[in-house]
Amino acid sequence: MTEQTYTIGEMCRAFDVTPRALRFYEQKELLKPIREGQHRHYTARDRARLKLILRGKRFGFSLAEIRELLELYYVGDGQVTQLSATLDAAEKHHVELVEKREELTSAIAELEEHIALVKRLLAEKGHRAAG
Amino acid sequence: MTEQTYTIGEMCRAFDVTPRALRFYEQKELLKPIREGQHRHYTARDRARLKLILRGKRFGFSLAEIRELLELYYVGDGQVTQLSATLDAAEKHHVELVEKREELTSAIAELEEHIALVKRLLAEKGHRAAG
DNA sequence: GTCATGGTTGACGTATACGTCAATTCGGGG
């Protein structure tokens, strides 16, 4: 089964990004498409990584941070020392994400309180206007 | 009760930001400290807003977006039309945050799977090394 | 007085993350 690859144009349509962005990520070593002559061919691995890149960006991580996270996802040669390092980094990142979710949860709670307040104010105003 | 205000230096220590950042936020109309002569005095309102600013940044929002969110938190003159607009914007933002939390949750789940995988690999290697 | 501390306003510099444009190449279609 020869791996199914995407051209840069297909990647752009599939992920809603520009060619410039993809080349920029490649230059920053976040992606490594296969080269056939001058042309790029993006593999399933590249597509998975791009998905993580875009998600990382939505969560406010820099490309440099995302690059480290991607390396963390790569098991490499599978040597014990490297696997241990990967595990440590992954668990650290896990803590970070869980904390982020907790902070997000309290932000949501605060916003809900604020929405309730505004609704009360609107109800008052409504009654006064209607009364 | 005269409001308790902070100097710029106190703000910097309290929130771990630089004076430059605070002045930049002011220029972008995210903060509006009281002016006494040339000096700035940050009120409780400024402190609450700065807290939201820094939190917004951690979640990957731009200062422009954060500015809109801050306006959303301000009830203003309390006119029905404005309150309605505030409510709409707040509910929209609420949806956005909830979606972000869901995406974060699935990212955490994926990371946990990956961690489990790495642990299995380590266990295998460990046994082989120990055997 | 002067010196340190803490604050002020420009103004220019910088890192990140691309956008944009020019010049070129390469594989078909007519």
Next chain:
DNA sequence: CCCCGAATTGACGTATACGTCAACCATGAC
């Protein structure tokens, strides 16, 4: 052969979010 569409490599431009530095003012300590 010429042209089109899709790709390529520079190279310069731009928006965001500040950092950094110069030059200045005010206040209290000595």
